[in-house]
Amino acid sequence: MGQSAHRPVGRLSEVADYDIVIVGAGPVGAILARVLGSAAVGSEPLRILVLEAGPAVGRTWSDYQANVDHYLGSSIKVPNAPWVSSAYAPSPDVLDVRPLTPDSIPDDNGYFVQYGPLPFESDYVRAQGGTMLHWLATSLRMVPNDFEIRSRYGHGLDWPVSYDELQPYYERAEWELGVSANVEDQEYLGITFRDGYHFPMSRIPLSYLDEHVAGTVDGLTVTLDGEATELLVSSTPQARNSTPNPGYRPIGAHGAEHMGLRCEGNSSCIPICPVQAKYSPLKTWGLVSRHVEVRTQCVVSKVIYAGSAPDAPVAALEYYSYTDGLPPPATPERVTADIYVLAGNAIENPKLLLASEPTPNDNIGRHLMDHPYVLSWALMPENIGAYRGPSSTSGIEVLRDGAFRKDRAAFRMEVVNWGWDFITNSPFSDLESAVDKGLYGAELRAEIADRVPRQFRFGFLYEQLPDPGNRVFLNNGYVDALGIPRPCIAYDVDDYVRKGMVASQGLSESLFAALGATEYTRYSDSKPGYVTYDGWPFNFVGAGHLAGTHCMGTKRSNSAVDSFQRSWEHENLYLIGCGSMPTVSTSNPSLTMAALAFRSAEAILDDLGVR
């Protein structure tokens, strides 16, 4: 790796409470705690404190099962259904989102305060383990051109780190998360691997439905925006236990190591894997040195700087330690360290910084990005075995890059195994409408059996460009139960994305036709995420891929952090997570986030002079 541009911070003082304080016990916090927790100064382990706003949700197998039961017993099985959040550390919920109108703005239903013009529809989980408790486990690398969008396509920002520089950290991330994939499936659009590299586990078997779709789609040539592309259905790399390759032992459930050694096909990766075959940061937490101190239910409310100079180092953090069911704590506590790491997420990190400084780096909070997610759905002519296996085990990846990115968003395309589930509340809605038609007995069974297993959908994730107007900001009129300002969000989806939606819609129609499927896609203007382009309507939802709000770059004027995710202004402050991504491109960001976290962990060790 390149050398840090900053002078080493060193062990500044013996008087600091800790060497490192990490804010957030999600995926980034877990990786940092794992790496830094095993480092030592002489024979002394580093003194590390992790402060987590939310509760611990899976210390033991039965703790974790309580979340599973909560999910199974929920009427509406949204991503946050298993994960009960605390009143003192609220989480946004997709059920909070409503259509916005000029009169309803700002809409403060739920945790976010939505300033529009479109609602920001993604949620997250504030708990130990973070939002990767309910991720799907898609672990794609970015394609090399994604790091050079400004140079190649004239917008966004180039990354200060290249694919080649990041590649060794991708490998570490893939082994930490336990990614199942075959190298030969993943070499497309310039993605390369080290000679002899293999993923820790073989790819997750493709679904019957994947093979069926591939049988028609593979080799079809489509022309979009004048570019002809031969389509290919690719196995998706997934951080979910499969058949191990040499040198790797699958990691089972936290607290019940014999469980979850293979994916059992429970089909609920989102929102909770009941056997923990899917990676969650709880697995990494299970491997963290016991010298690392983790305090849950501690909400950091303020970063205190050593003086008022814009480049003053951080002197302390203030946090509220609460107990659910008791009144809020009256006063915050303080903790000091040599190095401070904010590992919240792309909304919680800027929220905290904006609450702490009158004039922070102007990039803080700006360029909020997500992957607007659009679905198209159809009935296949025959039973394709919908509702079996992980939500998605394959995708069409070859459309993720091309010269068209000068004009419109690239997208990746998920082939989805779960029918129409949350689009129409299937299969329950199918059952209820059949019952309401008066069907019963064998006829009812036949109707359901005929229709539901034929349900099919594509999911499209579009790259969203960094727009300074899409941002997180604060308004002291909106605070949470601890008096901490809630995130206010201004968000829109620009024409670049909408043109991508139009391109994908045409593709979707032609693929449904090739598959002999009858399309049922209907977009409604009463949905929160309703947009149009050139007369084409769409409904989008959030993908939960929050990014961009403390972007990394080559200099202070274009970014908030350097390539090691260190604040330009505050030399002992790191902002680590998807917020550092200057552009989000089309890959689900978790793997890249994890790779960047490994790289930052090394930089922190360099700062402390312990590597």
Added chain:
Amino acid sequence: MKTRRSFVALSSALTGFREVDLWGTGQADSYLGELIATVGEDVVARLLAAGDDLASGDPAEALGRLLRDDELGPVAKNVVVLWYTGAWRPLPNEWRSRFGASPLDVGRVISPSSYRSGLVWKAIGAHPQGANGPGFASWASPPTVPSAG
């Protein structure tokens, strides 16, 4: 026991699943209890009496009549939904205004175990999302839909 048996017999005719499959979910007592608590013993007694008549006449004709009945039809339909989904859905507003609203007549999953026992999943050759995972790589095999027994 007689009531349980009547309930399961009627439920079998309505759902298209064998009585033994319904017993096998372990939910019969729980569903009957929820039903009585929600719509009252009298309505359930009339519903089960209509079910007991199935044995004597033309079952298809009797079931059709039951499902078209203003009072018992919507309840019978909700019994089907209960078995298929493990959840109670609210009765139509019209039913509530004519036959009486119950504070328990709200949409709810009866329990985690009732959700796991939903018959809709069996009917489509799948398994409830989040439970009864059919095993590694099961999703790669050709789908099968169990025939109505």
Added chain:
Amino acid sequence: MTSWSPEDLRGHLQTAVEIEWTTIPPYLCALWSITEGRNELAATCIRDVVLEEMLHVTLACNLLNAVGGSPRFTPRDGQPSPVPSYPTFLPHSDDAFRVGLRPFSAKALKTFRKIEHPAGGGAPPEGDRYATIAQFYEAVAEALADLAPDIFTGDRSLQVDSSYYYGGGGEAFAIHDLTTANEALDVIIFQGEGIDLSIWDPDRDVFGEQEELAHYFRFDELYRERRYVEGDTPATGPTGGPILIDYDSVLPMRPSPKADDHPAGSGLRALTDECNETYSTLLVQLEEAFTGRPARLIESVQTMTRLRYESIALMNVPLDDGSGKNAGPAFQWRAPSGG
């Protein structure tokens, strides 16, 4: 001390496969009868033991294949049926106790302790009419040592390793010489009965896993409703905190059911037949997995899962006989109809 021919050894290793398999349905009945979410410690314990017994089955098959045999799980080749009929004595044991299919209960735990009972100090190796499973395997170990290395003539492609076997209880490994054969025997004996005179099993040493009690002591602590802690010995018994056992949160299955308990044409007969067919499919797949098609193990796990749901369904069905008991899985051979 008996001197075995290679054919004797293969016969006894087939017995080993049968002994290990015979223990599994009784454990499964106890496990599956426990209401989901209740008696969690007991459920975890039995589930882990089942996984280890499956590992033992795998290792026993690898042993048999290593010495040129061919594991049988189904009635074939005019040989005596290897499918246990419950209640049954352990194959070739001294017939001191019968093993039946029972729901989770003190009685079941007592039987489980007997199955996993450690050999007393100085108990001689016994290939037949053994009192403990350890005695039986000691006899196997002597014969292997006697016949090695010439006995290891098996086709190596028949060995099943951890790419197909999974689920905990350690990893399956290939056996091709006396060293690997003895490693396998050590795993089988010590997981069941403890290392030498300790109560702990060897997973931590062999597989780098967390420390675990050997099977006998895991059942013993459930039976006595008290935990073993560091420092306890077979003589002290468990001295740790109490274990809450709730024998009422268990499906009340009538012991050792059979398909013909139910009249032909009845719903219960149909369901029991279906469940027996699933069980038999599992046996066919296991036999195929250990005779050259290891990938069949993947399917066998799916079949085991189906067997579980069908068995639990049976355990939920009340019997008509006024006993207050429920039906249950019979684990009988019923030739799969194919398809």
